[in-house]
Amino acid sequence: MKVSSIWEVLRVSAKLGLTSFGGPIAHLGYFHDEYIRRRKWMDDKSYADFVALCQFLPGPASSQVGIGIGIVRAGIVGGIIAWLGFTLPSVIVLVLFALLMQGFDLAHAGWIHGLKIVAVAIVAHAILGMGQKLTPDKERITIAAAAATLTLLWPAAYTQVMIILAAGLVGLWRYKRNPVIGGQTIQISVGKPFALTCLSLFFGLLLALPLLRQWVNNDWIALFDGFYRSGSLVFGGGHVVLPMLEREVVPTGWVSPADFLAGYGAAQAVPGPLFTFAGYLGALSHGIAGAVVATVAIFLPAFLLVAGVLPFWNGLRGSSKVQGALVGINAAVVGILLAAFYDPLWTTAILAPADFALAVLLFIMLVFWKLPPWVVVAAGAVGGVIIGLL
Template identity: 65%
Template sequence: MTQTSEKRAIKSLLEILLVSTKLGLTSFGGPIAHLGYFHNEYIRRRKWMDEKSYADLVALCQFLPGPASSQVGIGIGVMRAGILGGIVSFIGFTFPSVIALIIFALILQGLDIGNAGWIHGLKIVAVAVVAHAVLGMAKNLTPDVKRKAIALFALVGTLLWQTAFTQVGVILLSAIVGFLLFKQHFDHNNPVVHFPISKGFAVTCLILFFSLLFLLPILREVSSLRWIAMFDSFYRSGSLVFGGGHVVLPLLEREFVPSGWLTEEAFLAGYGAAQAVPGPLFTFAAYLGAVMDGWKGGLLATAAIFLPAFLLVFGTLPFWNSLRRNPKVMGALMGVNAAVVGILIAAFYQPIFTSSILVPIDFAFAAILFSMLVYWKLPPWIIVVTGAVGGSLMTFL
């Protein structure tokens, strides 16, 4: 590598770190809201990917187990600057909330912040952000009646059958319908997105993913080391979750509360803290690890629960272009992309809208934030600050 290319690579990594850290400090509202923040920052403003490639990446990460928004961020970082870019993107987006939750665990466990007004304001911010994302993605991904019907099916199915596997089932059925409806479709303008990962490395990541999934429980049984048991529990939770951070919470509770590793009260206090910080809800693991074993436990838990996301993203991205440029696969992806719109709308309604818009003033405030974001085109951090301040003030009304 020449000196010029080294400087270019370092510049790209620093750019990714700065942008992802800004998102990590301001992205409230859960995985669906995060996709809206990503879309606004990476696609609308910086144009690091085109709309179609971003939608396909979102569809792929929705299909994979693990934290979808974090996986999308890793994928964008990989596209921008290789494997290091994916790691740097993850660090920037994740570590602000990891650090905050470890501090909460060590210092602020007894503070009741779950019902604070400013947290409610941040939930209303998520309503505005997700509404913006839904409108933009629906316009691009459901332009005809067939794809609107697929999105409607996904919306109804996701709302009426809320299980851990519903989202995967909806995506699979939508892929089949898309394959049948659009298998002759070929888009010559479908861009090739280059991911600098070899297929050999990708296969190694997939083998490692499944090996750890099956070997860690065995190591846990034959070893008395506490950290192996912790790593196994967090790794397994991160490997088997479809549907985002809220789904992983009951898994983690079953892993650690009945066994006596932490109390139900400590678990619920951490959940309240997790709602107060930006970034992926999977960083709740950092709080749990810190409660059980200090800051080292927090870092171990974070590494364990996010490791499956890295292995799956690195293991699937190199095969993405060849699959998505196949006309039959493209038809399936068209169905999946339409389904993602329906899933986004369902998630917008529940839990985002239903948990945030409780009284008329909440809806009025959401409309103001939406206008600030969409029509006045103010930066997202201003929307976040306005939401937090407004939520605090509304407690006095």
């Protein structure tokens, strides 16, 4: 492993962390441009297969892709550096925003309500884009509709996991005979013993932390458990984590519903992964140390899973059964995102006709005028102030 390779990974990932606006789907486009088209660290087919694999894994898909490319390029250290470069810029901004929220009690400000409406427009755009790609036929649209219905009618902690597993089985049954197109074999520097250790640690923490939380009445263990579980059990990443995080921090009283949605709106204004929203929540509830714990906890499952599956990737990607399961899972992710769009986003942000009008305008600015996300966020904040004055 060369120091120059690690430095190169840090330089490129930090650039992406500072400039990658637009959410997980846009991030994958930025990654392709920087890592694949410009630097050719992986061929196009291998990149597409790896993206599909990360969609199959729980956690933030775009961050997992970045971590995996970092590992391929410069080993485990490269994966850590790729994550730091892509993640830290937005974590820092959101933590500062959380401290500002605490110091000035901005939860009911008009521009904060505008940020909530921005979140409605951005998630609607994400659903539109994902739906067009991942649910192009009546079978997959049916899977998505069923996933949305079950998510809304059965809001239990493990509902999403059961939906994903069921969708994977349906995809395996329906699409397992689809042809598999191969790519080049990628050399992975991670050994299988280390990979199995990572997978064991992933499942061990997932099972042990809730028990430890019950036995030991400690806020920090509860905080780590809540965010680790959210990072471990949410498929699709990005916006899909919203309902699970809401269930972890709002009922416990750590974060108010208004502050939660205000931060989610602010998370749309910064580049990098949406999972950095955890830094905001941790800072709001437990200060700077809470931001560090929440950020590490929510991203740790992603790192353990990517490091755990990469050595087996070349074999998995050639399986028509695995790819068939992925088809069903991707359709279910669209449905889960649709459910999150309704509750809590729509139900808490669209409270009057003026809110709906602003959401439509922001959606048009984002989708049809193709304005940069930061412009849409600024317009939403100004619109929220104007609505508050009406």
